[in-house]
Amino acid sequence: MSDEELMQTALDEAKIAASLGEVPVGAVVAKDGEIIARAHNLRESGKNATYHAELMAIDAACKALGGWRLWQCELFVTLEPCPMCSGAIINSRLKRVVYGARDPKAGCCGGLTDLFALPFNHHPVIESGLMEAEAQALLQEFFVMLREKRKKK
Ligand SMILES: [Zn+2]
Numbered sequence: 001m002s003d004e005e006l007m008q009t010a011l012d013e014a015k016i017a018a019s020l021g022e023v024p025v026g027a028v029v030a031k032d033g034e035i036i037a038r039a040h041n042l043r044e045s046g047k048n049a050t051y052h053a054e055l056m057a058i059d060a061a062c063k064a065l066g067g068w069r070l071w072q073c074e075l076f077v078t079l080e081p082c083p084m085c086s087g088a089i090i091n092s093r094l095k096r097v098v099y100g101a102r103d104p105k106a107g108c109c110g111g112l113t114d115l116f117a118l119p120f121n122h123h124p125v126i127e128s129g130l131m132e133a134e135a136q137a138l139l140q141e142f143f144v145m146l147r148e149k150r151k152k153k
Contacts (some may be wrong), residue, residue, distance in 0.1 A: 001030065001033045001034065001035070002033070002143065003076070003098060004033070004130070004131065005133045006028050006030050006074075006076040006080070006098075007027055007028075007076045007098065007100060007130050008078045008099070009026075009028045009038055009076070009133070010026040010027055010028045010038070010077060010078050010100075011026060011036060011100075011104050011131060011134055011135060011138065012026065012052075012076075013026025013027065013028070013038050013040040013053065013076055014026035014040060014041075014053070014078045014135065014138050016040050016057060017041045017042070017053070018138060018141070018142050019041035019043070020040075020042075020045055021045075022040065022041045022042060022043060022044050022045065023043070023142060024040075024073075024078070024138040024139060024142050024147070025040065025041040025051035025052065025077065025078055025079045026038070026040045026041075026077070026078050027037070027039050027040070027057040027075060027076065027077040027078070027141070028075070028076045028077075029054070029056045029057045029058065029060070029061035029070065029073050029074070029075055029076075029090070029094075030073065030074050030075075030076065031065075031072050031073045031074070034073075035058035036060075036073060037057045037058075037059075037061040037064055038057060038095055039053050039054075039056035039057040039059075039060055040051045040053050040056070041056075042056065043099075044141050046137045050084065051151075052082065052085050053077060053078075054075060054077050054085035054089070054090060055084070055085055055088055056068065057069075057075065057077075058061040058075070058088050058089075058092050058094075059067050061073060061076060061092075062092070062129070064131055067117065068091075068092060069092070069093050070092045070093055070094050070095075071093040071095055071103060073095060074094065074095055074096040074097070074098065075089065075096070075097045075098070076097070076098050076099075077097070077098075077099045078098065078100040078101065078103050078109070078134075078135035078138070078150050079087070079103055079107075079135060079139070080099045080101065080102050080103040080106075080107030080108070080109050080110075080111045080128065080133075081090075081097070081099065081102075081107065081108055081109060082103070082106040082107070082108060082132065083106070083108045083115065085108075086108035086109065086115045086116070087115075089111050089124060090115070090116075090122050091122075092125070093124075095120050095122045095124060096124055096125040096126075096127070097109070097124050097126050097127070098127045098128075098130050099127075099128055099130070099135045100128075100130055100131050100132045100134065101132050101137030101139060102128065102132070103136040105129065109126050110128070113127065117133060119122065
């Protein structure tokens with residue numbers, strides 16, 4: 001699968017999240033262009049602050065591959081990773097991270113801060129902006145819907 005196809009799968013995961021009332025973020029872990037794991041944000045339904053799409057996908061990929069080192073894998077995620085997920089990206093030794101929309105409020109790949117500029121022992125290749133408009137549109141739609149719901153109450 002191409003980068004675009006992998007990101008499209010992450011966007012499909014984000015849409016599943018939105019349909020569940022979750023902030024629409026989706027993630028895919030791939031190895032040699034093949035999907036190893038796919039996941040979406042489940043913070044609300046899982047009632048757990050750690051159930052971000054990236055962590056869920058990393059967890060599933062480790063289980064699928066039988067190890068914690070994902071050095072041959074790449075992560076595709078619709079939104080710039082937060083500090084928690086950026087930590088997991090460093091710790092799981094992911095080779096490359098591609099994200100869609102920037103997150104100026106919590107993004108740790110340059111949006112708010114850049115954790116990857118620090119001298120950690122692992123530095124994945126970080127790429128941004130792939131299908132950004134689609135990811136951004138999903139988020140905007142979701143927050144508009146949420147505001148309207150709140151107004152009605
Ligand atoms: Zn996160």
